[in-house]
Amino acid sequence: MGLRESPYASRFLGGLDAVVSSFLFPSYWLVSQLLALQQTTAEKQRQPCPLHALWVLLAGPLLLLPLLLLAPCSLLAFLVWLPLQAARRPFAYQHTPSPCPPQPCLLPGQGKAFAFVSANVCLLPDGLAKFSNLAQTQQRAQHIAQRLARAAQRPAPLQEPHARGAPSKQKYGATDSSPLGACRSPPPGDHRHVAVQMALDGGGEITAVFPPHADFLCLQEVFDSQASARLRRLLSPHYAHILYDVGLTGLLGCSALKLLNSGLFLASRYPLLAVHYHCYPNGSGEDAFCAKGLLCVQVQLGASQGQRIVGYLNCTHLHAPEADAQIRSDQLTLGLHWAQLFQDANQQPGDIVAFDVYCGDLNFDTCSPDDAMEQNHEIFTLYTDPCRLGPRKDKPWAIGTLMNYLEIYSEAVSTPEKMKRALEQAEGRRKYLAGPILANGAPDLSGPRGEGRRIDYILYREHPGPAELTTTVEKVSFITQLATCSDHLPMGLRLLVTSVAKPEEIDFVTIIQTRPALQAPKGPTMALHPAGTPAVPLAAVQELCCASRSAKASAFQQPFRRGVQNKGLPLGTILLSQPQRALVGESRACYKPCR
Template identity: 55%
Template sequence: MFLPESPFPNRALAALDRLAWGLLTPSFWAADRLLDLQQTTAERRRQRQRRCGRCCGCAGQALAGLAYGVLLLLSLPFATLGLLLWLPVQARRRPFAYQYAAGTAPAEPWDLQQPRTFAFVSANVCLLPSGLAKFSNLGQTPQRAAYIARHLAPAPPEPPSARASLIEPRRGEADGYGGTLCTPRLPPGSVAVEMPAEAGEPVLSEHFPPDADFVCLQEVFEAGAAACLRRRLAGTFPHILSEVGARGLRGGRLKLLDSGLFLASRYPLLAARYHAFPNGAREDAAAAKGLLAVQVLLGSAQGQRVVGYVGCTHLQAPAADAAIRDEQLTLGLRWLQLFREAQEQRGDVVAFDVFCGDLNFDNCSRGDELNQRHRLFEVYRDPCRWQPGQDAPWAIGSLLNCLKIYEEPVSTPEKMKRTLSQPAGRQRYLAGPILPSGQPDPAAPGPWQGRRIDYILYRQHRGARPLRTEVAGVSFITQLATRSDHLPVALRLDVAPAPR
């Protein structure tokens, strides 16, 4: 065990934190219920179909709103006391909670002459308190959290020795990571990846990869949702970091939410570090967004550690804030490099270095041109991108049109996969290119593939290294149909001996 499990240095502070939340909970619950009175498009449709009609529904909402408002006012004195207690406690809190499943097998010896494969998943799951989730046309956070947890860990894990022979690129399958049947000529400097026989066909999968080694989630803000994920995923992912980020007063600003980052790993964590962005603005300033970096132990080879690095982040959201995102990317690159320099020991063998998350900009919009040209893409490789402003023809957007997520053609994973496989379906159900103001770009050439704002990037080792990292496959996942306004992305990396 290299990381402390509790986010607090002693039990007394943990008890004070629970007491503070107990005092804050009535006000928090009432405020959330007030916000939850706004309806999703699916709820409005169901209300119109009821016999009582719209009037009865509005009357019920008004009475409920009045009751919640009275409760909120009555609970404010307790909330004030809770806040005064909560703020100083947060100053002593560590920036994450670590869950370790006891009894897990240590990392096995690694023969550096044998190839290995690792699978990564990144997803924005929008697990905010239900009232806040309604602003993205989502609600029912506890139910969505249970669904997501159940499908991220669908079966007990297989022994690592057995998995080593099973995790191979699926060739010739349309539902996996794509089959390698043809590889067109790529622009200079681009990366060859698996793709279907038709160069324009998206690489879509209905399911999360059951053999994922690392899961990086964003917007796991709600405490109950985080607990559900930890409880369900523990059997598959023995090492979990959650509640990431420093709340309370930070840099003169009140952080009511943590970063929302959540990381689950099959492999032991050697070290973890969190850095908060100092430049969050507007609504994003209320959340402790930042960068989470971890070093994982993958095995040992001839007395040397075989390690990997994973970075996860969620950048500034408003579309007009490209300059803020640009600064956050620069900070993130610097922090990742410093973390790696601090943790790497003499003789370490580095198998991979992966950076992922919701970066809130795409590679197709004129409004995102500043971010598209950031130095990030000189350090890390994006397998879905050919050059600034041009994605691979099989790559599609990961951001859905949130007002249409309950429509029948995208209401199940199977239907969403079928719909997004067609140009007309992508045009209707994916968010389209934007201007610097965030408004839709009427001059965007069509048919467009949508805004791809969720990324998994990897870094190729430089210099003399015994291992080389190559992309084995990429997929966009429709598993979260009606449960998120983002498509999760998955990346499979082959790690093999470097050519001499």
């Protein structure tokens, strides 16, 4: 049975909620506009302080008076709204039938790549967004939705083998596009995308555009309902399944009154099989008024011999105040427990798990000394962070994802391309990314600033199961396309999931013909897989290695895989790795499979 779209089980309750919300909205908007009278740094540059003070004196009373007049009506609507939340499911679902559904994952096969984007987009009510030095929430929501929709329209990149030569001299890859104004659209049809050379173990790039054709979007801080509606309207043609308005509000389910939802927003190209949300019970301070929690989703990716191929997404936003490390650590522990309970409850016998991703704004970094508790949490033993080498140590190409909010509107980072160029330089990262901080929130000046505070994560793990799968990180992206529109850099992760053929399932080939220099002697043969690749006599390959003076011969020094006697092959039969097959192929021998 599919998911119900409305968070209410009856139309009456849904209609009542809409009516009550319409009575609450004027007061909500007036409070937001009162708070929005404070200025961002960009507004301070455009409007001198005396003029702004005069505007506050005029606008303040004009906003405050209707707020007071509406107070009795708003209070009555609020008293109706509170108990109504007890009947509400903690998420809403939007399904838009897609004319072009995604290609299903098939096993066994050549592998399937899945692309994920996680971003804190800071779409709060205007008044609250000002505390992050951001304004114009509705315009920013429109811009963000357009950029994500534009990226979704671009075709997915073709699968390319990883480079095996010397690494590139560039520390970061580059993605190019035409110059953009802040929060302005590029010329139609301008989708140039320059590929980057990746390291063998997965590398990183700074890119000025969102990765093309992402399969899953996991957004945080989509608190404003109008902003959420803009996102849904522009993303629904590309993402058939959207979860929004996630979280418990009111007095139920969590430890305190929740006035805002969790801010989580998830869009998927693939069908959703199961969804569950948990609210963290230990929020404090200003974070206690929003329903931060963990959103767990099971998606249907395909089928293999009657078995479901599924994936798991866990999206979250942890407690923010820097001094509350214990709260964040407890939330991580709860999140791991809830994710495992969700998977145990929704897993069916024989399920093949293609991926298990845990992502979001975790609000701790890898460079601040007072984040040691979170940096050493067990989540990093269960999940893999593709950017991390160990506690307080990232891979050389990883950079911070939190901007220095006072520098958001600086000319050097005012467009995606300018920000990309600035962050490719060490000096730019030191100036425009937030540096390490202490528990009290003050800058940590005792050590090096490093590459900035990376507080946004996309983690993954592999699952044992009936099919042996391997996960390879193809690309990690630090995205600058939301320049001036968010105080975070979105992150992208592209995973390649491939099936590993078991020895008893390999189609072996035998020699039919070789050139004279490689006539088959008596003795064990070397078998290559899969079917259609050549099989070469072991002695002939050894002879070829001895004759070779190139470095390629070292490929044969790797340990060989042995032991397939159950297929009736001679003792000593060997399976070659990819570099070994490439070397044998240079013998120009003529082979064809045995039928």
